Amino acid sequence: MIKRVQTKQIFVGSVAVGGDAPISVQSMTFSKTSDIETTVEQIKRLHFAGCDIVRVAVPEMEDALALKSIKEQISLPLIADIHFNHRLALVAAEVVDCIRINPGNIGSKERVKEVVKACQARNIPIRIGVNAGSLEKEFLNKYGQTSEGMVASAEYNIKFLEDLGFDDIKISLKASDVQRTVDAYRMLRPKNSYPFHLGVTEAGTLFHATVKSSIGLGALLLDGIGDTMRVSITGELEEEINVARAILKDSGAAKDGLNIISCPTCGRIEADLVTAVGEIERRTSHIKAPLNVSVMGCVVNAIGEAAHADVAIAYGKGKGLVMVKGEVVANLDESELVDRFVDEVEKMAKEKE
Numbered sequence: 001m002i003k004r005v006q007t008k009q010i011f012v013g014s015v016a017v018g019g020d021a022p023i024s025v026q027s028m029t030f031s032k033t034s035d036i037e038t039t040v041e042q043i044k045r046l047h048f049a050g051c052d053i054v055r056v057a058v059p060e061m062e063d064a065l066a067l068k069s070i071k072e073q074i075s076l077p078l079i080a081d082i083h084f085n086h087r088l089a090l091v092a093a094e095v096v097d098c099i100r101i102n103p104g105n106i107g108s109k110e111r112v113k114e115v116v117k118a119c120q121a122r123n124i125p126i127r128i129g130v131n132a133g134s135l136e137k138e139f140l141n142k143y144g145q146t147s148e149g150m151v152a153s154a155e156y157n158i159k160f161l162e163d164l165g166f167d168d169i170k171i172s173l174k175a176s177d178v179q180r181t182v183d184a185y186r187m188l189r190p191k192n193s194y195p196f197h198l199g200v201t202e203a204g205t206l207f208h209a210t211v212k213s214s215i216g217l218g219a220l221l222l223d224g225i226g227d228t229m230r231v232s233i234t235g236e237l238e239e240e241i242n243v244a245r246a247i248l249k250d251s252g253a254a255k256d257g258l259n260i261i262s263c264p265t266c267g268r269i270e271a272d273l274v275t276a277v278g279e280i281e282r283r284t285s286h287i288k289a290p291l292n293v294s295v296m297g298c299v300v301n302a303i304g305e306a307a308h309a310d311v312a313i314a315y316g317k318g319k320g321l322v323m324v325k326g327e328v329v330a331n332l333d334e335s336e337l338v339d340r341f342v343d344e345v346e347k348m349a350k351e352k353e
């Protein structure tokens, strides 16, 4: 496991962020928050996919007023994402588990003070969400949209909140390109011990967002930086969670979930492995138990991989073996293999969870 930089621990609802808490995965709904039914449905989908904390956009008063009913129908901690209008933050702070403000666009310091007071009253944290695209004028004029400008903005706003006696803080420093994002987090990390929310913003569709986030978040995680994170994807809700969990697992920052070993296939293959692995990924994405599984196209490497796997499939011609801890438990037609494999994985996950 990587060695994480020690940070202060805060709580977003029941989820600890920072300190020795596992790195949590966040996402956002894309419904109008005022559409309570759709928003709740999206939050439940995210929860099932393995999301730890959910954020909703609050651009209008009707969105802020919908938060109470949403909160009553979900069990994930809820963050309100506020830009431009501090009055929305004041309404949201009465209900949610954390407020995210962008100090560059929330208005005068008097307004920020009011938001801080409201959060203090309910003992909920604030995320200072610095974004390269919306820095305060003074930092924009001095540094431009650079990582230096993002760090200067974060430091200024941290001090502003600290001077008000508020230190229930987490910080994000997002830019739409990897280099500025990584530089900013690396620059700010030695200067305080507040937990960091990682993300590369507006990262694009599934393919590009996965590449950008894997490089950016992966580099930071390998440095031990990061306490909670979001992978931003223009796409389906579950994709953000799946990619985030994969980054955590493959960087060594988390052990939870399935580590799926599958062969690239070659001319020896006599089965539709691509479809099978896709289905396995989909049907096991909610599993948090740390399991190693292998899905191999033929016996050349299958038995060797299966020896190290908790559950494995070795495909043959129209048939295949399901193995548990290296022992064959079933010899089935190809059409039955994935079902049996998933059953075995779920059984083992239940024993471990």
Ligand code: SF4
Binding pocket: 263, 264, 265, 266, 267, 268, 269, 296, 297, 298, 299, 300, 301, 302
């Ligand atoms: Fe080819 Fe078999 Fe290796 Fe898969 S396991 S790449 S099918 S030799």
